[in-house]
Amino acid sequence: MPSNPVDEHGASHFVRPDFDRIRRKGVPEVILADRKTVEDSLAIARQFLEREGRAILSRVPEALEARLRQDFDGQASLEWYPGARAAVLRAPGQPRPDTGGRVGIVSAGTSDIPRAEEAALVCREMGCRVYTVYDVGVAGLHRLFDPLERLLNEDQVDVMIVAAGMDGALPSVVSGLVPVPVIGLPTSVGYGLGGGGVTALLSMLQTCAPGLSVVNIDNGIGAGATAGLIANRVAAARQAHT
Amino acid sequence: MPSNPVDEHGASHFVRPDFDRIRRKGVPEVILADRKTVEDSLAIARQFLEREGRAILSRVPEALEARLRQDFDGQASLEWYPGARAAVLRAPGQPRPDTGGRVGIVSAGTSDIPRAEEAALVCREMGCRVYTVYDVGVAGLHRLFDPLERLLNEDQVDVMIVAAGMDGALPSVVSGLVPVPVIGLPTSVGYGLGGGGVTALLSMLQTCAPGLSVVNIDNGIGAGATAGLIANRVAAARQAHT
Amino acid sequence: MPSNPVDEHGASHFVRPDFDRIRRKGVPEVILADRKTVEDSLAIARQFLEREGRAILSRVPEALEARLRQDFDGQASLEWYPGARAAVLRAPGQPRPDTGGRVGIVSAGTSDIPRAEEAALVCREMGCRVYTVYDVGVAGLHRLFDPLERLLNEDQVDVMIVAAGMDGALPSVVSGLVPVPVIGLPTSVGYGLGGGGVTALLSMLQTCAPGLSVVNIDNGIGAGATAGLIANRVAAARQAHT
Amino acid sequence: MPSNPVDEHGASHFVRPDFDRIRRKGVPEVILADRKTVEDSLAIARQFLEREGRAILSRVPEALEARLRQDFDGQASLEWYPGARAAVLRAPGQPRPDTGGRVGIVSAGTSDIPRAEEAALVCREMGCRVYTVYDVGVAGLHRLFDPLERLLNEDQVDVMIVAAGMDGALPSVVSGLVPVPVIGLPTSVGYGLGGGGVTALLSMLQTCAPGLSVVNIDNGIGAGATAGLIANRVAAARQAHT
Amino acid sequence: MPSNPVDEHGASHFVRPDFDRIRRKGVPEVILADRKTVEDSLAIARQFLEREGRAILSRVPEALEARLRQDFDGQASLEWYPGARAAVLRAPGQPRPDTGGRVGIVSAGTSDIPRAEEAALVCREMGCRVYTVYDVGVAGLHRLFDPLERLLNEDQVDVMIVAAGMDGALPSVVSGLVPVPVIGLPTSVGYGLGGGGVTALLSMLQTCAPGLSVVNIDNGIGAGATAGLIANRVAAARQAHT
Amino acid sequence: MPSNPVDEHGASHFVRPDFDRIRRKGVPEVILADRKTVEDSLAIARQFLEREGRAILSRVPEALEARLRQDFDGQASLEWYPGARAAVLRAPGQPRPDTGGRVGIVSAGTSDIPRAEEAALVCREMGCRVYTVYDVGVAGLHRLFDPLERLLNEDQVDVMIVAAGMDGALPSVVSGLVPVPVIGLPTSVGYGLGGGGVTALLSMLQTCAPGLSVVNIDNGIGAGATAGLIANRVAAARQAHT
């Protein structure tokens, strides 16, 4: 972290980091490692591990992945999500939470999976059960109906995340077919005019299907947090009365 | 509706309207009256009233408002939302649904109220109880804390809609403070570069606050549908176990 | 047409209008009446009627419609397309062409019909048979399969035009299901960010479905011309060998 | 392909890839190799080769090119398109299809050739005969007329693809001169404001020439698929009656 | 002109208008009447008439046209350009300047004529001879060669202005064929994506033809001023030596 | 203000208006009258007049102007700013504040004066003395030096606001010449690409001149508030020590 030689008091007035967000909001902090140095990421991860018994890192560069595997060996278990290049460090004896919330995650193409996996990771660390269906293109809709039915009737999901790039049509199609709220997760897949996920996002904003809300391009973390909050509110209502 | 003299079969192949959407999705159809002729709007309203016992119209021009008051007098009750210029026609004996879902709606400025009211109307017609706090600007945050606390602790809302134009900062601020999912509803209030609601929408997409998802500019109907689906899923869980 | 007092030769050097385009290209000229005065539109229509035995006008203002009905009474038959507000004046004894080309036209919503009708009109005046299916939303895909099957198997269309606004998803969905070329026709239906047809156009450009090409927003005339050229090339091949 | 440790069923719900698209749509799947690892591309290519007797890869990185030449030596013939950096692997005894469709491809500048070649490749693998004219600039139109006449009268093409970057004027010019449908293929050639192919695409959308439809920037594959569908529909009509 | 009650000195510090620009720059001031009140326009016109013996007004509303015809009757001659809705008031005995500069003006379509006429007016009031060719579309290039040859060989223009809307291709085409500098004048003709003249301007900026420079959309006045400056510099060189 | 029939408590939860902003921030609230009904504007003005002894209204429609003159006759004095169409109602005996702050306001063209006047009005109501120079174009810089010198040396302004539309060059030029902070106020003057004030704003953001900060297009109120805060801070320092 940069020093700050220009302050009159001779010391930076850093406000303290926000460790209590998970208690206030129910959503864990995720360390975005791609804009930090390896050493900074390791230091912050260690802080979270000590205070919370868990540290979550996403967009982990290869050099950091190696250090995570090495530095925390014996001190914490490491769960690795290869698509999202994300990691969960968990202190010994620290269980993963289980709220009973149920989230379905659907992705349109192979390239959307990393972001779908980020969302899944966040939901899981918020205590939800996650059910996934990957690689369901709009250009062959007949392949969509069976998986959706299983998610609804068998897995009984409380909310769905649908990830899509390119024309971003899948979330609208799904939202037109299912009775649960749908979070559209546009991914930065696309090319030419409207590429990089812009068309995917715009399509979801212009949807005719009721009950679809969206997050920004590639914001798997945010989609997961929203879905987790919804599913956990439902789960809490279920449990409150059992 | 336009005739279609160019079809070889001598008749338009109009697919039938989607009357069963409310059963499939749980969200009622809303007739957007500002792009239709008065006669078309009246005809469609009549169809819905007959089949569903209810017709919902939004963005009602003055000429249509007069006709709604006159034509359905004695056949249906009329609820009028002056901010949104929206109307609900309800057949005699047809009760408003009551699911027990609880929705909070917050608006940043006076100009955002029409869209907030659209959202409230949809939630209510989906059976939810709606709790509103209007005109809470970011440029005076000290006035925000009390109303939020009341919505959370007293009204116990399951989800919040926060409507804002201009810089669209309020939904992020609220989402950073409350533990329920928040739907950001950008309104077309603003001027100059980034005006017309564009900045408000972008701000909500760029939020640092977890658990905020958004709909398109001025899409009060869509924000209401999403919030209603969430609240009703929670309410159903509550009721299933009582 | 404006005078031009500034030319040294004392007269405007107007190059002659392009009456022979239909012979060179096989596509009739359409007079866009909304940017012309009523008198100018009438004069040009008269010119075409005299030379070609037919004049086609689109986006006809009400004042011009009245004059068309009145001025050409007895001199030409008038076909009126109410959705597109388009007109065909045809000289007595002048038959509509018949090439045997077969075009299917699908529209997503009611608001897309005027542009779909423009396309239909052009195809028909190029000699094609036109088969239409209107108001097939993506938010209820189960209603799409039957009409498509009829267009393909019963009507045996050579090419399809699919008109859509909002998220513009329908052309991709259709193009993923049918074995004929599809022309995407985005319409200026939509609101907020990406509204006015922009998202619809971008979605069609970002399609994953092979065989979809597009025209600009609301360019029903151009979509019709392209589809007509394709269908007529096929029809010519059919006839050449019968 | 990424593992998916977060699914409750302990296994990814991958929907199966779309091998039957060529039978449903008549357009072969093309493997875009630039966003995949070499190993992934090789694995998918092997799958297609086994099932379809052919695998098509485009945007092949140098490392993959070397592996294609080496790994499939003796098992499949390799056709290499140097401009497009595309490859066709063909199983022994598997003939290239021949439908009798006839496609003309015109490019404005040298830089447009890679995309023109992608289109040519797709058309050819759909069974069409392809006739090309490359490097015909708008800034010297007198050089355009002879090649177009040869394409129309000698080669008798059913459809043309015209590739252009920069100001994208060539497709409009060509479409104003020829009686067959034209597919505009904008390429990412250009600089400054409106660069990267944006102006080329916009110009084609704003064309005054009837019968021009477009695909997205650099979408040679899509332009080829559309032209192939058109030409093959015409060819089928020709053959049906011979 | 608005009063300014808030200045401490009790009076507005208005800097004096720029009457000497024509002497410094050789380009006359043109009064844009569409953003002024009729009375303001008349007052400014009277000022110019008194000082310069001439006043030029463009984009003249109908009410102002009537007043110009009436108020200055007997005091100044009125030249009216109907396409541009522009007027020149000239004091008795005040001749139009004649420098010997030679300007060619070409327009692509009928809708571009008003802006072409604005340019012509400015050139003429700067003393140039103006030669015009109107309505030369790119979608029929064979009609272009004869008029260009006449402008070059017969009229011997020193510079050309080429006005075009839609895809804006004509200036590039012309600039590729003629040896004189060309000023591209994009007009606000066009629709859908890239409409309103944006594509026309971008096309001209992306031109491959050397020697084309551009002005902003609909800036006929500016195109005329630039062409007039060029032609007059050439004419001065011609005259200096005769 | 719209009623809100949908709240469960049977009453709108309107948070109270922000009357104490002037005490907290030193900037008076300005009632933007163009988006309100005449009756609403009058009601709010009356509230401010009662509590603060003053009400400021901007963008006043003609109908409201008439009512202001009529309704408050005898109860408050009315100051009218014709360029800005703004009004100050002042209760009898309520003096205009006088802080001793000194603000210079420069405008590039006549069309920028309304916004410059809005800024002047706010500064004056914050107690500043305002010195103005209007209609100083960049296209004749020699006319700029004298007025600037007078503002600096004679009027001794603490801060300058420079209003400009079109290319927005004036604020950069001024900021390169004067030693006081400059607020750039872009106005919605301009046309074609980058019109409506967008280029003016971008130019100010891209300035090479140090010490220039900007507000949004046409935000005269905001420019005045910023300049007033700066000038008043300086004036307070001056007075504190006298």
Added chain:
Amino acid sequence: MPSNPVDEHGASHFVRPDFDRIRRKGVPEVILADRKTVEDSLAIARQFLEREGRAILSRVPEALEARLRQDFDGQASLEWYPGARAAVLRAPGQPRPDTGGRVGIVSAGTSDIPRAEEAALVCREMGCRVYTVYDVGVAGLHRLFDPLERLLNEDQVDVMIVAAGMDGALPSVVSGLVPVPVIGLPTSVGYGLGGGGVTALLSMLQTCAPGLSVVNIDNGIGAGATAGLIANRVAAARQAHT
């Protein structure tokens, strides 16, 4: 610096650099080193050091940093700002100026610190005292009030700079709470639609809070110069009377 072999006079007409800007404007020149070669930056730094007794460099690449430490060793002291990667070289005996101006700098997140530090550096070299509060997110507003109160009451700052990326909400929030002018400094932090600082800038332009003006994205130097000019004007008034 490039040679210029094409000038007729055989020598470049380079106008001399602007060494006297600090005297004219009170803002020191900062050498942006990231677009220059190491040798060019060193040469210019040496020039400033000789003439002004100080050289300021920002965005210093690592190679240049090494050279600065090495080449000027013994000739000048080096102050290094690690966040901004900026350096101040100061000749022996040359004191840092001290005007008594007081500037507060607040940053929203860790990523905004480099730009905040650039601003701080400029203010300090203009003689101001700088007081900083870093890492104050909007998504936890309760942590904001204490630091602001200290800046206002204890440090008595004359002006504040607030740096923020993402949704850029913090400057509006701060400006709504404090009575001093605020300079919004948007940083290029953000992703997806509206990323790279665009939303942050737009939010600040759309602010509802009075007294907020802005500079372009990442323009820490410009924000510092503006704040320094304001603070120094106040300080001069304070000193003039003491």
Added chain:
Amino acid sequence: MPSNPVDEHGASHFVRPDFDRIRRKGVPEVILADRKTVEDSLAIARQFLEREGRAILSRVPEALEARLRQDFDGQASLEWYPGARAAVLRAPGQPRPDTGGRVGIVSAGTSDIPRAEEAALVCREMGCRVYTVYDVGVAGLHRLFDPLERLLNEDQVDVMIVAAGMDGALPSVVSGLVPVPVIGLPTSVGYGLGGGGVTALLSMLQTCAPGLSVVNIDNGIGAGATAGLIANRVAAARQAHT
């Protein structure tokens, strides 16, 4: 150049390159070397050298520069423009043309020099004499007047090119002061919103100064060609009469 195995005639139909452009248009072809392989650039340069006695290359990578110096040693002289990284190869005995045209080139900052030099190179190879003034910022206008006067009165230039990035204000300022036509050359210098030359281009399009026309960002070649055509037309008129 890529082979083209897909053409039915077994050979690519390459239209021949445009060697006669210099005779038709008077503007030499410039080989843009940054998008070509070193070998391709060398081959094309050799072709031009043989046919025209000269080859011009711009944006020359270092590897190509080395090869140019080595491969043509003894066969052609090499003139190297270090700012533009451009080269002119000239066959022995081939003189540089001399038309007597006179071009002034002004640049705003050091970063604009490479593009200014490209323009100078083209003008010179078209036979013009070029007079340059570099590094004249708008943020210090007092330094501008002397150089302009020398260009006009002493060097008697027929046309000026003014290169500027950032806010692009210099061309407008110059065009408001000089009586010759001005070509605005925006450069890709700038940052944040409107960066990369976009604001510079827009500013020039929005200019209030008459007689300014523009080319696209960084198009030094095009600016030079336009200025060269103008100056040569003037020079020809001068010579015709001597």
